[in-house]
Every structure is written in structure tokens, then in C-alpha cells.
Amino acid sequence: MGDLYALDFDGVLCDSCGESSLSAVKAAKVRWPALFQGVDSALEEWIVDQMHIVRPVVETGYENLLLVRLLLETKIPSIRESPVAEGLTVDGILETWAKIKPVIMEAWDEDKDALIDLFGQVRDDWINKDLTTWIGANRFYPGVSDALKFASSKIYIVTTKQGRFAEALLREIAGVIIPSERIYGLGSGSVSL
Structure with a gap:
């Protein structure tokens, strides 16, 4: 029968x-349209670049929205609503995210479940409108596709992203079909975060 492996998805199998x-960024524009009204493409690119640096603090996808807004508030003082943004650096975010997150959630009067739903909806919309670009914004690490294809063991995926997204990426990029009952993702009732 072989061994059974439960693999994390983001940062382990898929970048x-x-x-x-x-x-x-797309979801933040939907959630806070007034704040992003004057944001140009150069500032958006800066935010995305900074997100690559602060990504290690993210446990669940919705936190990306919070980080995008926080980064924007560090750059534009006139829109600042959180008490932590002034003087905050990327290193400061990396060092203090666990303390900052509840403060900004309260300051911005945000609801975790609503942000999770919005983040999922924005991804669904992007996939429905332009699957190729959405897929292209992801990549599997070298050797992962072959390792999954030729594994003699039973593979399970455990992810903090909604399982439908992991399933689509496995199918479209890696060329691997893992049954949905073996993908334990956010909202599946199988992973509690």
C-alpha cells in the first residue's frame, strides 16, 4: 500500500x-474603494513587492488584505486609521504581526469571516474571468509535479487556502488530480484555524 503523506500546500508545494x-490588492480595492481611489500602478507594484517580504507572517489568506491596507497606510499618512502604521517598517511588521493584527482588525472594524469570503470571491472572479493569468501568478517548486505524479504513497493536501483553489492549481499547473476528499482546506470543516 505504501506510506501516507499529508503535505502543506503554500510555500511547500506551490509558490x-x-x-x-x-x-x-484586488480584494482590498473592493473592500476599501475610497482608500485605493488614488493609488497608481507604481504604488500597487510597491505593495506587491513588499508583500513578498512580509508573506512569512501570513497564516491564512485573508491576512494578505490586512497587510495590503497596512502597507498603504504606512505610505499615505492622510488615510491612516490604524494606531500602528505611523513609523512602521516592513521589519516591524515581520517582528510584531501577531500583536498588530488584532489592533488593526479592531481599528478598521473588520470581520475575519467577511474578509475570508471576500478573498475567496475575488479569486473566484479572477479565475472565472481569466484562468490563464490566475494560474500564471502561481508556480510549483521544481520537482514537485513529478514527485506528486509518481508517488507510490497516498497523498493528502492540508492547506489554509480554500481547497478548490489548491485543487485547481494541482490540476492546471502540476497536471495532478488529487481527489477533493483528500484536500483539507479552509472552510472544508477539516482544518480549523
């Missing part, structure tokens, strides 16, 4: 930082 950062 999804580009996609999650771009999805977060």
Missing part, C-alpha cells in the same frame, strides 16, 4: 505569493 498578493 503562491504572487497570486495571493495580487488577489489581496
Whole structure:
């Protein structure tokens, strides 16, 4: 029968930082349209670049939205609503995210479940409108596709992203079909975060 392996998805099998950062910017524009009204493409690119640096603090995808807004508030003092943004650096975010997150959630009067739903909806919309670009914003690490294809063991995926997204990436990029009952993702009732 072989061994059974439960593999994490983001950062282990798939480098999804580009996609999650771009999805977060799209979702932040939906959630806080007035704040992003004057944001040009150069500032958006800066935010996405900074997201690659702060990505290690993200436990669940919705936190990307919070980071996008926080980065924007560090750059534009006139829109600042959080008490932590003034003087905050990327290193400061990396060092203090666990303390900052509840402060900004309260200051911005945000609801975790609503942000999770929005982040998922923005991804769904992007996939429905332009699957090729959404897929292209992700990549599997070298050797992962072949390792999954030729594994003699039973493979399970455990991810903090909604399982449908991991399933699509496995199918479209890696060329691997893992049954949905073996993908334990956010909202599946199988992973509690």
C-alpha cells in the first residue's frame, strides 16, 4: 500500500505569493474603494513587492488584505486609521504581526469571516474571468509535479487556502488530480484555524 503523506500546500508545494498578493490588492480595492481611489500602478507594484517580504507572517489568506491596507497606510499618512502604521517598517511588521493584527482588525472594524469570503470571491472572479493569468501568478517548486505524479504513497493536501483553489492549481499547473476528499482546506470543516 505504501506510506501516507499529508503535505502543506503554500510555500511547500506551490509558490503562491504572487497570486495571493495580487488577489489581496484586488480584494482590498473592493473592500476599501475610497482608500485605493488614488493609488497608481507604481504604488500597487510597491505593495506587491513588499508583500513578498512580509508573506512569512501570513497564516491564512485573508491576512494578505490586512497587510495590503497596512502597507498603504504606512505610505499615505492622510488615510491612516490604524494606531500602528505611523513609523512602521516592513521589519516591524515581520517582528510584531501577531500583536498588530488584532489592533488593526479592531481599528478598521473588520470581520475575519467577511474578509475570508471576500478573498475567496475575488479569486473566484479572477479565475472565472481569466484562468490563464490566475494560474500564471502561481508556480510549483521544481520537482514537485513529478514527485506528486509518481508517488507510490497516498497523498493528502492540508492547506489554509480554500481547497478548490489548491485543487485547481494541482490540476492546471502540476497536471495532478488529487481527489477533493483528500484536500483539507479552509472552510472544508477539516482544518480549523
